[in-house]
Amino acid sequence: MGKRALVIDDSRAMRRILAGILGEQGFEVIEAGDGREGLQRLREADTVDVVLVDWNMPVMNGYDFIRAVRAEPCWGRLPLMMVTTETEMDHVVEALAAGASEYLMKPFSAESVLEKLSLLGVLE
Structure with a gap:
């Protein structure tokens, strides 16, 4: 089975950009529009290999x-x-300190x- 990534961002355009970058690396991408939906997707998925999450979102932030x-x-x-x-x-x-593994600032490059x-x- 291939690798799976969860992308959580309230911007559909940003999710598409990240999904494109991840897809080119062979990831199956699951998307969510906020943190609460992201938790639900994480619980529903058999496995997730990495999560990319935005900070500023409605309902539940990153x-x-x-x-x-x-x-x-x-x-x-x-x-994370x-x-x-x-x-x-x-x-x-x-x-x-909260547990993020890495931190990437927007705007970013695919590299x-x-x-x-x-x-x-x-x-x-």
Whole structure:
């Protein structure tokens, strides 16, 4: 079975961009429009190899999503990458402290996404 990625962003355009980058690397991509939907998709999926999550979203933001995921022992080692316009160092520190594995600032290049995925060990 191929690798599976969950992309959570309230922007459909951003989900499409990330899905395109991931799809070229052979990932099956599951999409969600906010953190609560992302948790639901994560629970429904057999396996997810990596999650890319935006910070600023309605219903449940990316920071709260990461905290919720890290509260579940079964997802303790799941790679979580925050992909956001939040550039303040305080936000980076908060996200990493909450359990984000990597932090990528928008706008980004396909190369920077692949570099972070490589650091997470999810590229073949």
